[in-house]
Amino acid sequence: MQDSNTGQILAADWVIPMTEDNQWMDNNAVVILNDEIVDLLNTQEAKNKYPDYDVIDLPGHVIMPGFVNSHCHAAMNLLRGFSDDLPLKQWLEDAIWPAEGKFVSNEFVYEGTQLAIAELIRSGTTCFQDMYFMPKHAANAAVEAGIRAVIGFSVMEFPTSWAKDSQEYIDKGMAVFHDYNHPLIDFNFAPHAPYTVAKETFEKLVLLSEEHNMSIQVHVHETDFEVESFEKEHGVRPITRLKEIGLLTPKLNAVHMTQLNDQEIQWFAEAGSHVIHCPQSNMKLASGICPTQKLIEAGVNVAIGTDGAASNNDLDMLDETKSAALVAKLDELNPTAMNAYQALYAATMGGAKALGKGDKIGSITKGKLADLIAIDLNRIETQPLYNPISQIVYAASRDQITHLWVNGKMLMKNRELLTIDSNKIMQQTLIWRDKIAAIKV
Amino acid sequence: MQDSNTGQILAADWVIPMTEDNQWMDNNAVVILNDEIVDLLNTQEAKNKYPDYDVIDLPGHVIMPGFVNSHCHAAMNLLRGFSDDLPLKQWLEDAIWPAEGKFVSNEFVYEGTQLAIAELIRSGTTCFQDMYFMPKHAANAAVEAGIRAVIGFSVMEFPTSWAKDSQEYIDKGMAVFHDYNHPLIDFNFAPHAPYTVAKETFEKLVLLSEEHNMSIQVHVHETDFEVESFEKEHGVRPITRLKEIGLLTPKLNAVHMTQLNDQEIQWFAEAGSHVIHCPQSNMKLASGICPTQKLIEAGVNVAIGTDGAASNNDLDMLDETKSAALVAKLDELNPTAMNAYQALYAATMGGAKALGKGDKIGSITKGKLADLIAIDLNRIETQPLYNPISQIVYAASRDQITHLWVNGKMLMKNRELLTIDSNKIMQQTLIWRDKIAAIKV
Numbered sequence: 001m002q003d004s005n006t007g008q009i010l011a012a013d014w015v016i017p018m019t020e021d022n023q024w025m026d027n028n029a030v031v032i033l034n035d036e037i038v039d040l041l042n043t044q045e046a047k048n049k050y051p052d053y054d055v056i057d058l059p060g061h062v063i064m065p066g067f068v069n070s071h072c073h074a075a076m077n078l079l080r081g082f083s084d085d086l087p088l089k090q091w092l093e094d095a096i097w098p099a100e101g102k103f104v105s106n107e108f109v110y111e112g113t114q115l116a117i118a119e120l121i122r123s124g125t126t127c128f129q130d131m132y133f134m135p136k137h138a139a140n141a142a143v144e145a146g147i148r149a150v151i152g153f154s155v156m157e158f159p160t161s162w163a164k165d166s167q168e169y170i171d172k173g174m175a176v177f178h179d180y181n182h183p184l185i186d187f188n189f190a191p192h193a194p195y196t197v198a199k200e201t202f203e204k205l206v207l208l209s210e211e212h213n214m215s216i217q218v219h220v221h222e223t224d225f226e227v228e229s230f231e232k233e234h235g236v237r238p239i240t241r242l243k244e245i246g247l248l249t250p251k252l253n254a255v256h257m258t259q260l261n262d263q264e265i266q267w268f269a270e271a272g273s274h275v276i277h278c279p280q281s282n283m284k285l286a287s288g289i290c291p292t293q294k295l296i297e298a299g300v301n302v303a304i305g306t307d308g309a310a311s312n313n314d315l316d317m318l319d320e321t322k323s324a325a326l327v328a329k330l331d332e333l334n335p336t337a338m339n340a341y342q343a344l345y346a347a348t349m350g351g352a353k354a355l356g357k358g359d360k361i362g363s364i365t366k367g368k369l370a371d372l373i374a375i376d377l378n379r380i381e382t383q384p385l386y387n388p389i390s391q392i393v394y395a396a397s398r399d400q401i402t403h404l405w406v407n408g409k410m411l412m413k414n415r416e417l418l419t420i421d422s423n424k425i426m427q428q429t430l431i432w433r434d435k436i437a438a439i440k441v
Numbered sequence: 442m443q444d445s446n447t448g449q450i451l452a453a454d455w456v457i458p459m460t461e462d463n464q465w466m467d468n469n470a471v472v473i474l475n476d477e478i479v480d481l482l483n484t485q486e487a488k489n490k491y492p493d494y495d496v497i498d499l500p501g502h503v504i505m506p507g508f509v510n511s512h513c514h515a516a517m518n519l520l521r522g523f524s525d526d527l528p529l530k531q532w533l534e535d536a537i538w539p540a541e542g543k544f545v546s547n548e549f550v551y552e553g554t555q556l557a558i559a560e561l562i563r564s565g566t567t568c569f570q571d572m573y574f575m576p577k578h579a580a581n582a583a584v585e586a587g588i589r590a591v592i593g594f595s596v597m598e599f600p601t602s603w604a605k606d607s608q609e610y611i612d613k614g615m616a617v618f619h620d621y622n623h624p625l626i627d628f629n630f631a632p633h634a635p636y637t638v639a640k641e642t643f644e645k646l647v648l649l650s651e652e653h654n655m656s657i658q659v660h661v662h663e664t665d666f667e668v669e670s671f672e673k674e675h676g677v678r679p680i681t682r683l684k685e686i687g688l689l690t691p692k693l694n695a696v697h698m699t700q701l702n703d704q705e706i707q708w709f710a711e712a713g714s715h716v717i718h719c720p721q722s723n724m725k726l727a728s729g730i731c732p733t734q735k736l737i738e739a740g741v742n743v744a745i746g747t748d749g750a751a752s753n754n755d756l757d758m759l760d761e762t763k764s765a766a767l768v769a770k771l772d773e774l775n776p777t778a779m780n781a782y783q784a785l786y787a788a789t790m791g792g793a794k795a796l797g798k799g800d801k802i803g804s805i806t807k808g809k810l811a812d813l814i815a816i817d818l819n820r821i822e823t824q825p826l827y828n829p830i831s832q833i834v835y836a837a838s839r840d841q842i843t844h845l846w847v848n849g850k851m852l853m854k855n856r857e858l859l860t861i862d863s864n865k866i867m868q869q870t871l872i873w874r875d876k877i878a879a880i881k882v
Contacts, residue, residue, distance in 0.1 A: 078825060080824075080832075080836060081825075081828055081831045081832050082827050084831045085777055085781060085831075086777065087776055087777060091776070115821065115824070118821045119821050119822055122822070123822075282771075283770055283771045284767055284770060284776065285776050286770040286774045286775050286776040288771070288774070289771065309836075313832075313835040313836040314822055314835070316822070316838070326721060326724035326764075327771075329724055330723075330724045330729070330730065330768075332727065333729070334727050335527065335528055335529060335726050335727040336527065336528060337727070339525070339526035340525060340526060378867075380863065380866065380867070381560055381563070381757070381839075383521070383867060383870045383871070383874070384519060384871070384873060384877070385522065385874065386522050386524075386874070386877075386878055387522055387525070390522045390526075390754070391521075391522050394525060394725070394753070395521060395755045397838050397840060398838055398840075399838060399840035422821065425821065426824060429824045429825050430825070433825030433827070437825075437827055
């Protein structure tokens with residue numbers, strides 16, 4: 001929340017509200033009072049109508065809703081580039097799991113999430129959905145930085161340094177859910193995947209989800225191997241199993257989804273379940289392509305996530321949005337698939353809907369919370385400019401994102417982080433680097 | 442060439458010479474005298490051995506060879522984002538060709554290429570291969586900026602504002618080739634494609650290519666439609682035709698190549714012809730994927746190009762290299778395909794070889810020309826750092842490229858362009874923008 005109750009006028013060359021297809025406004029202002037968007041109008045009219053408000057002039061900039069990174073493993077930023085270009089099994093068994101087994105702790109999660117949040121803000125994300133361990137420590141990092149987050153607490157059958165079995169994962173997660181209370185933070189269930197979480201555990205989660213109105217985030221159909229081996233063991237594909245259990249509801253965020261048949265797409269459309277597309281991770285790990293164009297045409301809400309920095313290797317939603325637009329065209333062999341506006345919608349409003357916040361964030365609409373970014377398009381790389389939406393998706397890069405607000409509070413100004421001590425984060429990251437590198441084979 | 446003959450010691454945390462698989466050196470220096478790399482050794486030793494040389498300390502940086510952008514249409518930067526997300530035929534016939542027909546001129550090529558070069562330098566390219574019209578004006582822009590270039594002059598059967606038929610394209614191009622003499626500039630033939638250039642014209646080019654030792658750059662097998670319709674008309678696939686004509690030699694740069702059978706890959710390997718991979722353009726225009734992993738395994742040299750900004754929409758070789766690494770894994774469904782080093786090799790040494798400059802640029806080797814870049818990895822986005830090669834390809838972005846040298850001369854220092862007036866380029870681009878936007882439907 002804003003410390004003072006002075007209003008702010010953010011005046012830019014273009015405003016992209018993300019409320020109407022391919023629409024933007026020239027020389028427009030977004031007016032904020034406290035944490036809320038209260039008006040959206042021509043800049044000169046705004047200055048006349050709100051003469052006492054602070055004016056932030058952003059020539060050459062576009063203002064748009066902040067990105068909603070709908071799936072990441074924030075603390076894994078400490079394992080960015082620890083191990084690349086390996087087969088999935090070797091990557092997990094010889095690199096990532098041993099490193100996690102040795103290092104994951106409250107401090108790892110807190111400091112890893114701090115590093116991730118610094119990166120998220122610097123690349124325009126105002127809200128992220130996390131899936132990891134020690135949820136209280138991830139939430140603390142988010143609250144201190146002032147960023148919005150949905151912290152998913154992992155649930156699986158096998159033990160980690162956080163819990164010993166699925167019941168303990170649930171109990172420890174629910175304890176945090178009951179204790180922690182901050183307007184920037186929601187918690188949800190993050191059962192790892194149908195092949196690592198038992199049917200009975202999913203059944204418990206469905207009941208708890210209804211009882212506490214909590215959403216459920218799951219990796220689903222990430223690879224064909226996963227689908228085939230599940231089908232061999234259980235006689236049905238994982239999504240069929242999830243449907244039988246009652247997971248296909250508007251509370252479901254199904255992540256990855258590279259292997260889908262028409263029936264499954266139809267089920268998602270009917271249930272109002274959400275799909276979280278992680279295009280770069282799916283390419284880098286050679287998982288496949290989520291059929292976003294087919295999903296969108298069927299009426300399924302699609303959001304975008306970066307996945308963790310150990311597999312991606314960054315949390316750059318702008319780059320991920322470009323990849324989403326490009327890979328959809330390749331998938332369909334159709335250059336009109338997932339156009340720039342659709343990709344940007346998935347990265348903002350699509351994410352807001354998936355996270356159950358479609359009425360609060362994701363677009364520039366009067367009454368919504370002021371989660372906004374400003375992007376400088378007055379650069380060699382984004383000139384000449386014929387369409388700011390196309391330019392953002394296909395030509396801009398993260399360093400052009402200059403300002404960011406969450407709940408009307410400025411967290412980044414001219415690329416400077418206002419709520420985060422970057423030097424401290426760089427120093428603590430170096431210490432982790434040396435510890436972690438020492439175990440590397 | 443350097444104005445003074447003082448030597449320079451570029452001292453960085455890491456040097457990636459691109460001479461040995463996945464190799465880098467810590468705390469190393471690259472020593473330059475005039476336009477040449479004369480030594481590569483530990484920084485302290487360098488300072489002892491060359492006490493009179495200027496030292497440029499680059500803490501937190503990596504030094505590597507500059508990128509070789511092996512295919513672009515530089516002047517088309519003025520049409521960046523002019524028209525996106527359309528079917529190929531509509532994009533060409535309703536947007537790009539009418540705009541080119543109306544605007545392409547000496548001034549368009551000169552000022553469009555200036556804009557492109559500013560972007561190329563700001564994203565780490567030290568040498569680019571161009572395919573467009575009015576080659577003298579493109580060359581002038583390169584010489585004035587101090588960047589190395591191979592300027593391909595277009596050859597096709599149909600008329601444009603540059604020439605009326607294939608013979609005139611050749612004559613006008615050869616006139617520039619004979620008149621223009623600058624160490625930074627080479628010219629080559631750029632016949633547009635097998636479906637737009639007659640067999641007899643290709644035969645002339647083969648003879649001229651041998652006579653004048655000039656390479657040939659062609660769009661080949663960009664889409665399956667192109668291959669199928671050619672086969673329907675001529676009874677053979679385009680590459681078979683090119684082979685019959687005698688084009689498959691080490692002088693051939695075949696661009697795109699998304700549709701290849703094993704026989705064609707084998708022919709390229711045997712001939713020593715080069716493949717220029719443009720992954721983002723191939724995705725955005727829904728053309729397909731060039732099978733780089735199969736080509737590399739067969740022994741074919743693969744280089745990377747951005748294609749023009751009208752289709753990509755940027756000339757960012759770093760982002761293109763990441764896309765090359767990612768899309769290869771998707772194509773092969775194998776996460777070990779085109780690893781970070783292989784991708785970076787294609788973007789540097791692979792390009793140097795394709796352009797016939799493998800003995801002069803592309804790696805940090807004593808006796809080669811000093812075409813180099815420095816990348817700042819001491820950033821939130823590229824920390825922690827376990828492997829600088831992986832970090833550059835999968836996590837860095839273009840704004841982290843801080844310094845650039847061509848022939849030992851610094852063209853960019855701390856992101857500031859030293860040979861280009863950015864403000865002037867921005868202003869002239871705005872004027873083009875208004876003219877071109879006015880014809881937009």
